[in-house]
Amino acid sequence: MTEKVSHETVNALLNNAVIPKWSKVEPVVRVLAETAAHRPDPQAEVQRFLALWNARTDNKSGMSPPAGPVEVEPPSVELPHGSVPPRKPGFTGREDLLELMKQPVGADAGPWRPMILHGLSGVGKTSLATEFVHRERAHYDVVWWIVAEQVAPTRAALAQLADRLPEQVEISQSDVGQTVLNLLGALERATYTWLLVYDNAIGPEHIRELLPTAGRGTVIVTTRDGRWNEHGRTVPVGVMPRQDSIALLQRSGRISFDDADLLAHRLGDLPLALEQASAMRSVVGISVAEYLRRLDRQATAVLSLGRPRDYPETVAGAFGLAFDEVKRVSVGAGQLLAMLSCMSAEPISPALLRTATEHSIPPPLGRVLAQDNQLDAALRLLERYGLITAADGGQKVQVHRLVQLVVRDSLSDDDLDGAFDNARRLLVAANPHDPDDPLTWEMHAQIGHHIGLTGLIDSVAPPMRRVVLDQIRYLYLLGDFDGSLRLTDKARQAWAGPGDVWDDDETFACIDRYALNLVALGRYNEADKLYDLAWKRLNNHEQFGANHDRTARTANGVAMVSRILGSYGKAANLERYRMEYYQRTRGDNNVELLRARSNMALCHRAIGEFEKAREIDEDLVRLWRQAHGDNDYRTQFAVSNLARDLYGLGRYEEVLRLQEEILPAMRDRLGDRHPSVMLAARTTAIALRKTGRVAEALRASQQHHLICQGEWGSENGNTLAAAMTYANAVRVAVAARLPGAPSLTYTTSLRTVNTYRARFGETNPVALAAAVNHAIILRLMGDRNTARRTCESAYRQLQDQVGAAHPYVHAAAVGLANDLVVNNDIEAAGRLLRTTLESARAAKRERHPDMLICAVNLGIITRERDPAGAATLIGPALTALRELLGPDHPQVRAAADGERGECDIEPPPF
DSSP states (O other): OTTTOOHHHHHHHHHTOSOOOHHHHHHHHHHHHHHOTTOOOHHHHHHHHHHHHHHHHHHHHTOOOOOOOOOOOOOOOOOTTTOOOOOOTTOOOOHHHHHHHHSOTTTTSSOOOOEEEEOOTTSSHHHHHHHHHHHHGGGOSEEEEEEOSSHHHHHHHHHHHHTTSSSOOOOOSSOHHHHHHHHHHHHHHOSSOEEEEEETOOOHHHHGGGSOOSSSEEEEEEESOGGGGGGSEEEEOOOOOHHHHHHHHHHHSOOOHHHHHHHHHHTTTOHHHHHHHHHHHHHHOOOHHHHHHHHHHOHHHHTTSOOOTTSSSOHHHHHHHHHHHHHHHOHHHHHHHHHHTTSOSSOBOHHHHTTOOTTTSOTTHHHHHHSHHHHHHHHHHHHHTTSOEEETTTTEEEOOHHHHHHHHHHSOHHHHHHHHHHHHHHHHHHOOOOTTSGGGHHHHHHHHTTTTTTTGGGOOOHHHHHHHHHHHHHHHHHTOHHHHHHHHHHHHHHHHTTTTOOOSHHHHHHHHHHHHHHHHTTOHHHHHHHHHHHHHHHHHOTTOSTTSHHHHHHHHHHHHHHHHTTOHHHHHHHHHHHHHHHHHHHOTTOHHHHHHHHHHHHHHHHTTOHHHHHHHHHHHHHHHHHHHOTTSHHHHHHHHHHHHHHHHTTOHHHHHHHHHHHHHHHHHHHOTTSHHHHHHHHHHHHHHHHTTOHHHHHHHHHHHHHHHHHHHOTTSHHHHHHHHHHHHHHHHHHHTTOTTOOOOOHHHHHHHHHHHHHHHOTTOHHHHHHHHHHHHHHHHHTOHHHHHHHHHHHHHHHHHHHOTTSHHHHHHHHHHHHHHHHTTOHHHHHHHHHHHHHHHHHTTOTTSHHHHHHHHHHHHHHTTTOHHHHHHHHHHHHHHHHHHHOTTOHHHHHHHTTOOOOOOOOOOOO
């Protein structure tokens, strides 16, 4: 688009100032169509706008539109019972199905078979067949239309055809059946082409024998009975694509695009319903909002109005009569449809239905669901009457939303309450619990569609509330924090009530998960306040207290927020409490104990005790691997934690190997935008930079930052960490003179520091760490005074917050020493570096790459005064750096050339 269209062209289009060339208009239309929310067909939109453009240019020039071929509709075949219905005025869409119907039957040398147009009542099967006949009738010598709702009229219509064929057919005056047999034989032997349409056909067991079985012709059967699909080539006729629904509504009357979109959605894109709605609105003159209000309150009455002249019944009539007949044939099947009508209109798998038992749902429905043969028979019956359709390649069944409306509206109050109760009982029976196990996710995904409509949230029964809580956890694990928060918010309002009363375990669990989602969305202060309130209430509540499982679970969230907001000691104490509680109450290596140990390792990382964290995480990787294997997301998450421990220890090659080994599998399992995958991608980008693969690190960190911005927004803690990672990569690329490196990200870095300070507090260690990194960029830019003020302030405050032995303090000291050297205070710089090396030795970090850089820097600045002493510092440090990073690593080469190095900090993930 940018190559063909200028801003001036778009401006002219919007202002209607000139008529641009079509080569300018087309890319604008195509791009807008490809990005439109209602997903129109771009090619169809281009053709539509081309017609408008042609008309506009013709009018502008004063010329009439060029003459073109005009389609002349052939006259209908005027026969008493076999006439083709008149062509539907303004027939809309269905081009894909019409093309599919043109494909020859039996062309693959297989047996000749009829074409089956199968779908719900009102979906437009007859209209589609009619349009096909009018378009294609010129290719056939004989065209015959039969209303096949009953056997006798079908035979009569075929017998009448016998007298109209180009060849003579023996007609029996006393035996219509023999006449039909003679006719079918003649068609099967004929040298001419023929087209027979059996419209609205009843079951195949009744009229299959009235169809030809071979020949040079085509048979089309329109039916709502799914049993026909076994007897021909099926062309499934579903609801209309949304853009066609909108076009139909706008063609039928004055209605805005948004109103048409809303109305089409609520009517499920069912053509008959759309036409009825248009007819009713045009006669009564009501708004879309009023129509939908009436639809909610009086579905049957509304869907009984506005019957199109070319359709024998209304939506309410078609579905209502079918439902009545199903109930007459099978009470259990009727209860099954009633229950399905009280659930979402999304496809549902028979596997979910089969989870019910006679104990969970009372008979007769419970008996139908509990026995496979009865359930299969009930589903076949509902499909036969066109009340359900197959979905997802036949693996699921689906009830159209208007079928649901009509069914619900036809039930008595008691029967409706019973149907909703059965739906809720089914979800309880289907709930697999343990959403932390990926094997349960498929069922949780299905259950999630039905929680809202069934009213499960409003129940006070613990098993039903458990379904909701498990769904909240499932969405959280899937990374859908917004969806999880919305569901949690609804549950909180329903369970806590207007007074926000927290008295039972389910409500406290809901509060815990609400706050947990706030954390995931970066709303840390809100989460902190809510967790603080929940923690106090639990500890002071007579039913809970410190020795209750709910209190221990809530401590996890309290510790998490404390750690994020910089209260590392508080977080560690809470995790110790959790570990002791779960060890005492559940024994060794239970799942909650493993999670508490993982969080304890995270606390060790936060305070710089990476070796302790590594010991815990290595054991956890072993335990998760033994329990669930290498491909389980919990094992992979433990491996990522271990990689972060190794990063803190300076073992960058191992970090990169671990993450690159599991990242593809994580992406395949969870997707690119799952939080665990995104954090693993960031660790990979950092490791790429630290191992000297700067160009790859630059690309990976930039991509990660963009994804974080799109998923979490610019102020989320993980997005800020990603921005810092990208800024560090750019700085290293610039310092290494990497070809094509972007300019220094000063603005990004400064904005990140300021956002950290605003969101987490000015003295939060992550905000101070970001300031240390920003000071490195300032030094590289030559702003030595600002750099020194920034770094010195961060260094002093980090000492107060995390202690002098923390790795963040060591990194800040190296940067501050560089500031002192730039300001010619070599003696102070030397003292600071010696103090830092002594602190690192005491913490057993002297062989960390950062501290080796520290030693090299000290040797470089003292070389003139003490050459021998400098050599004892530089030589061993360079040798160790070459062993750890490789001789060609940019930092190693720079140190060997006598350049002082920098030590940046990567803020931890949240």
